[in-house]
Amino acid sequence: MIQSSCGLDCPDACEFSVAEYGSSQLIANTSNNTLCSLLNKELFDAPRIEKPMIDGVEVSLEEAIEATALSLKEKSLLWRGSGNFGVMNEITNLLFAQINGTLTKGSLCDGAGDAGIEEGRGVNRTLPIEQIENAEVVIVWGRNISTTNSHLMPYLKDKKIVVIDPVATPIAKKADLHIQIAPRKDIYLALMLSRFIFMEDSENTEWMDAYAPEYEEFYDFTRTFRLKAILEYLELSLGDIGELISYLKFDKVVILVGIGVQKYSIGHSILHAIDSLASTLGLFGKEGCGVGYLGNSKLGFTNPFEVNTPKVSKVNTPFKDFKTVLVQGGNPAESMPNSKRVQAELESVETVIYFGLYHNETSKRAKIVIPAKSFLEKHDIRLSYAHYRVSQMNPIMDTSIGISEYDFVKELYKRFNIPELKEEQEYINIWLNQCQKPENTLLSPAYQALPYQDGFGKDMDDAFVFIDEFEDYFEDIKEIQKYKKSTNSKAQREEFFLITPKAKHSLNTQFRRDNSVHLHPNLGYENNQELTVSSSYGEYKFIVKHNSNLRLDSLLISANTIGVNILTPDTISQEGEGACYQEVKVRISL
Ligand SMILES: Nc1nc2c(c(=O)[nH]1)N[C@H]1C(S)=C(S)[C@@H](COP(=O)(O)OP(=O)(O)OC[C@H]3O[C@@H](n4cnc5c(=O)[nH]c(N)nc54)[C@H](O)[C@@H]3O)O[C@H]1N2
Ligand SMILES: Nc1nc2c(c(=O)[nH]1)N[C@H]1C(S)=C(S)[C@@H](COP(=O)(O)OP(=O)(O)OC[C@H]3O[C@@H](n4cnc5c(=O)[nH]c(N)nc54)[C@H](O)[C@@H]3O)O[C@H]1N2
Ligand code: SF4
Ligand SMILES: [Mo]
Numbered sequence: 001m002i003q004s005s006c007g008l009d010c011p012d013a014c015e016f017s018v019a020e021y022g023s024s025q026l027i028a029n030t031s032n033n034t035l036c037s038l039l040n041k042e043l044f045d046a047p048r049i050e051k052p053m054i055d056g057v058e059v060s061l062e063e064a065i066e067a068t069a070l071s072l073k074e075k076s077l078l079w080r081g082s083g084n085f086g087v088m089n090e091i092t093n094l095l096f097a098q099i100n101g102t103l104t105k106g107s108l109c110d111g112a113g114d115a116g117i118e119e120g121r122g123v124n125r126t127l128p129i130e131q132i133e134n135a136e137v138v139i140v141w142g143r144n145i146s147t148t149n150s151h152l153m154p155y156l157k158d159k160k161i162v163v164i165d166p167v168a169t170p171i172a173k174k175a176d177l178h179i180q181i182a183p184r185k186d187i188y189l190a191l192m193l194s195r196f197i198f199m200e201d202s203e204n205t206e207w208m209d210a211y212a213p214e215y216e217e218f219y220d221f222t223r224t225f226r227l228k229a230i231l232e233y234l235e236l237s238l239g240d241i242g243e244l245i246s247y248l249k250f251d252k253v254v255i256l257v258g259i260g261v262q263k264y265s266i267g268h269s270i271l272h273a274i275d276s277l278a279s280t281l282g283l284f285g286k287e288g289c290g291v292g293y294l295g296n297s298k299l300g301f302t303n304p305f306e307v308n309t310p311k312v313s314k315v316n317t318p319f320k321d322f323k324t325v326l327v328q329g330g331n332p333a334e335s336m337p338n339s340k341r342v343q344a345e346l347e348s349v350e351t352v353i354y355f356g357l358y359h360n361e362t363s364k365r366a367k368i369v370i371p372a373k374s375f376l377e378k379h380d381i382r383l384s385y386a387h388y389r390v391s392q393m394n395p396i397m398d399t400s401i402g403i404s405e406y407d408f409v410k411e412l413y414k415r416f417n418i419p420e421l422k423e424e425q426e427y428i429n430i431w432l433n434q435c436q437k438p439e440n441t442l443l444s445p446a447y448q449a450l451p452y453q454d455g456f457g458k459d460m461d462d463a464f465v466f467i468d469e470f471e472d473y474f475e476d477i478k479e480i481q482k483y484k485k486s487t488n489s490k491a492q493r494e495e496f497f498l499i500t501p502k503a504k505h506s507l508n509t510q511f512r513r514d515n516s517v518h519l520h521p522n523l524g525y526e527n528n529q530e531l532t533v534s535s536s537y538g539e540y541k542f543i544v545k546h547n548s549n550l551r552l553d554s555l556l557i558s559a560n561t562i563g564v565n566i567l568t569p570d571t572i573s574q575e576g577e578g579a580c581y582q583e584v585k586v587r588i589s590l
Helices: 038-045 060-072 087-098 109-122 129-133 150-156 170-174 186-199 206-213 215-222 229-233 238-248 265-282 339-347 404-416 424-432 478-483 490-494
Strands: 002-005 015-018 026-028 076-080 103-105 137-141 161-162 177-179 251-258 290-292 312-315 326-329 351-356 366-371 380-382 391-393 496-499 516-519 530-535 539-547 555-556 585-589
Touching: 002 391, 060 351, 060 404, 060 424, 076 087, 076 103, 087 326, 087 380, 087 424, 109 265, 129 150, 129 290, 150 516, 161 170, 161 238, 161 585, 177 238, 186 215, 186 229, 186 238, 186 265, 206 265, 215 265, 229 478, 251 265, 265 290, 290 424, 380 424
Parallel strands: 076 326, 103 312, 137 161, 137 251, 161 177, 251 290, 326 351, 351 366, 496 555, 516 539
Antiparallel strands: 002 015, 015 026, 380 391, 496 585, 516 555, 530 539, 530 585
């Protein structure tokens, strides 16, 4: 039996075993019962890049590494994606620190929300699964759990479920209450709920006096918004708010927030407002309570691959400022926002080196292509952003294809005459040795059964800081304060919100790709009809797929759809340097 774990960028971080080396029969083990089709099927079906190439011509690995070394002598950028979540992927940081290269900062993923959590709680700690299991009510807020975090589903069984999502997702359909909110309005919902909780005297004063004493100021802030206008803007009645609050008033309430709510410039404020709502109810540090978002998987670890190099944004990366760009484990030409800009800039770079598994729009633009080893073929350590278990990744097979990140760095160290790297196992041990090890399991050093039980901040002696202002440059708060439904202009009706979530049979741009735009049948377009969707960043043709789970004002184009990011803006969120994929209105034409 060989034990390993899945390296895909997915919160579940499943462990599995195989009966013997070389077998592709994966057997799920202790962490959960079943492995999803991404690991069991898609990963094995996906055609790999097998040979290194320079200018489209097959070369030996030796020649490709030699050419890489030569081009890395020029001004170089490392753009690393999250194609493999194992910690050893970051070893390339050491190389870039040695050659005076540049790395990226910021996030295509959860950065904006993470910043908002830090504003309130000081540190973003993952909510342990036991606390979700102990809850009576689970509020699923902009998170498509059955698709993106499917092994959490069994823990939600027999609980009261409330879903806040513009899409009637599978979990929304089964929920006790679904608020099919319009995109980008969650901040107002969180503030209004808080205000009503104060108005009804349902706030947890005892907890707030101890851990969040500035609550009067927060209540005052929630009262600066005009109730009637905001409720109209939210398309909610007092009855709806009352019903939602009746669930929040249970003793054990968990709020699970996904990245859906924060793909906007104000993403940090949205998470901060949701956390502030949770504090109003005293949901932190209590059995069966808490707010779970995407945690920082490396929290508590000293990272041997942390280096001090110049960094440029990962969201609107200025590729053209570099002579050489090494893309590792990512597909920026498709996964970054504003693809047209990214693709044009990549084309202007003298040498793009693509180090990955699959051909895509990025590899197409690379002068040097170096096949990587997949996580089934190398040693690594797997952390999770949704639980605290740490798993080892061991090779379960080998192919003659490619090179691991460790060996890649080792080869380049030789060519740059940089003193020898530590052995691979030594780096792995640095991670392992930092883990907590109760009863033969490995847990992150950051694990606490009840995060924030003693307080907030790094030393757990700070108070929770409520949101007390926010600024929105995309939608005018003053206009919202005057909102009346009838003010909807024709122009507004022709513009749609773009919802761009994850898809079941793909992992971001890996595996199955799509070409559809989902829209409500009542909009009057034919199923399977081709149409053009455009934004101020570009336009692309998609095939219509009727989807009555959507609102009439929203189009859905999933993250694995070819062309989706032609439409998305490369705006950087106000805090957290995050991408704002949904901060855009789109139009339809035939
Ligand atoms: N199968 C599969 N699993 C994955 C991935 C994958 O590509 N495929 N990707 C992985 C990665 S990298 C990540 S970061 C996680 C992300 O996992 P999730 O957090 O679940 O992310 P999304 O699928 O982007 O969106 C979640 C939900 O937000 C809703 N939403 C969109 N806009 C809004 C809004 O303004 N307000 C509210 N309330 N809801 C909104 C969407 O309708 C969707 O149901 O999933 C991981 N898991
Ligand atoms: N429209 C839209 N765009 C989005 C999102 C969205 O929801 N909507 N989500 C965003 C989010 S949350 C994320 S996290 C990003 C992800 O964006 P990226 O980080 O670019 O991830 P992928 O598109 O999955 O591409 C990963 C690539 O890594 C390579 N790879 C896999 N394993 C290995 C390995 O072991 N070694 C090496 N060297 N390479 C490997 C594969 O070739 C694969 O093509 O996308 C973002 N883009
Ligand atoms: S992709 Fe996620 S759910 Fe599927 S096996 Fe990997 S970690 Fe588990
Ligand atoms: Mo992500």
